[in-house]
Amino acid sequence: MGEVLTHGQMLAVQARLQPDRIGARDLERAMTFRQWNDRARRLAHALLGLGLSKGDRVAVLAYNCVEWVEIYAAAAKAGLVVVPVNFRLVGPEVRFILEDAEVAALIVQDALGGVVEEIGADLPVPPGRVVWFGAAPCPAGRRAYEDLIGRARDSEPDAAVAPADPWMLMYTSGTTGRPKGVIRSHRGAAMLSLVTEIELGIHREDAALLVMPMCHANSLYFFGAFSYCGGSTTIYSRRSFDPEHCVRVLAEGGTTFTSLVPTHYAMMLGLPAAARAQDLGRVTRLMISSAPARPDTKRAVMEMFPNSGLFELYGSTETGWVTMLHPEEQFTKLGSVGRECVGSAPIRLLDEEGREVPDGEAGELYSSNPYTFDGYWKLPEKTREAFRDAYCTVGDMARRDADGFIHLVDRKSNMIISGGENVYPSEVEALLGAHPAVRDVAVVGLPDATWGERVHAAIVLREGAALDEAGLLAWCRDRIAGYKRPRSVSFLADDEMPRTATGKNLHRTLKQRLLGPPRERC
Secondary structure, eight states: OOOOOOHHHHHHHHHHHSTTSEEEEOSSOEEEHHHHHHHHHHHHHHHHHTTOOTTOEEEEEOOSOTHHHHHHHHHHHHTOEEEEEOTTOOHHHHHHHHHHHTOSEEEEEGGGHHHHHHHGGGOSSOGGGEEEESSSOOOTTSEEHHHHHHHSOOSOOOOOOOTTSEEEEEEOOOSSSSOOEEEEEHHHHHHHHHHHHHHHTOOTTOEEEEOSOTTSHHHHHHHHHHHHHTOEEEEOOOSSOOHHHHHHHHHHSOOOEEEEOHHHHHHHHTSOHHHHOSOOTTOOEEEEOSSOOOHHHHHHHHHHSTTOEEEEEEEETTTEEEEEEOGGGTTTSTTOOOEEOTTOOOOEEEOTTSOBOOTTSOEEEEBOOTTOOOEETTOHHHHHHHEETTEEOOSEEEEEOTTSOEEEEEEGGGOEEETTEEEOHHHHHHHHHTSTTEEEEEEEEEEETTTEEEEEEEEEEOTTOOOOHHHHHHHHTTTSOGGGSOSEEEEEOGGGSOBOTTSOBOHHHHHHHHHOOGGGOO
16 A cells, blocks of 8 residues: 655655746745755755764754755655754754754754854754855855755655654744644655645645744645645745735735734735735635634735635644634634544543533543644653543643534633633633724733732733723723633733744743742742
């Protein structure tokens, strides 16, 4: 019986089937499938020539650029494991990942070379295995990326790469603790790509614009799906999101699909009418991911992209896609993240004793699909905690309605217990986010002498809006149960709200900032 092809093998197939079609590009450089495959196999030979062998980890520290897809394909061909490092991390955080993953080589973009220099002598990678790319000259003792590719053999490596072998070691964003390495196999990546193609109806004539960081699961998983089926991928390689520029790229680049977080959509919708007046008719599929979107945002997006279906998904680095909400369900199932994706077993919602909860009640969400991760790197106990037989959890709480649609409640670890009552921040955030003056909100629990914890709201106001604590609390009074209402409010500038690279609010970091240094607490 045949097996699924790895992405390295599938790239070779696409190079044969459609050699002159643009396979991948960023905003500066484009590659046909043939060019992409040629550079990937040369890079594979170059990395093996540095003394690496099958299973070795190769870390990548870079902004969005087309080199990402060359490296992923090269690793797939050579049997190496890619460790994507978030470019927003500072030296000690990067060093932790490099040490924890026991990396054998590091590929770094020149613009982030300062992070490597900050680590200095503590860099746990031999100097001869630090590969440098970008416009700046390669520092002494480092290897130049283009030189390695230029001197390497132009043939497919003879590495025996099996579908069950690991391809990615992806560190979680750490919203609730220290990052953990998530092991994902070639088979899991291929199966997730196929399911994505089915759910979105994509094929080789489609073209994706990937705006989210290429070190993050969202862009990597969509890149995998488009490259696997022979579609074209454009990586949005600006270092910060420019809504007006992004609209132009969507209008002029032949894009049929993109995935954005609600903040991105809100920024585009906030542009002057003239800047939004672009021909966006070729865009036929839009994804909202990583955070829930307000109903008014969804309606405005549909008006801006008249020919596009709007999808919404729930998933994680560990599980891949778990549920999908399709365009025809957007307003009949507001607040839902949809139902199970194709090929998934029915979701289980369990209480603390592991019993299924009735419809309408909150339980911890467990999913089972053919592309779930293979475990946490060097953390067998955490891996066991994440699984019940073939079912996996990342600690999210959800409820199922009578039609089988899943409604996220919150992360189990974010739950606030106030006066003995369970309060889920996402429920309070959904209410506060509906206030016309509120642009963004994060709700956390702070210590309270009377209630144990009190509900605290951190608010970012819309530009030009005016709102104070008393006004917000009064607005809440008739809209949510008393024990769920905020008892205190702080107002932040947009850049003061701690967020991950993908726009998720970091509740743990926010809470630490609000509490202040340990010596100030009492």
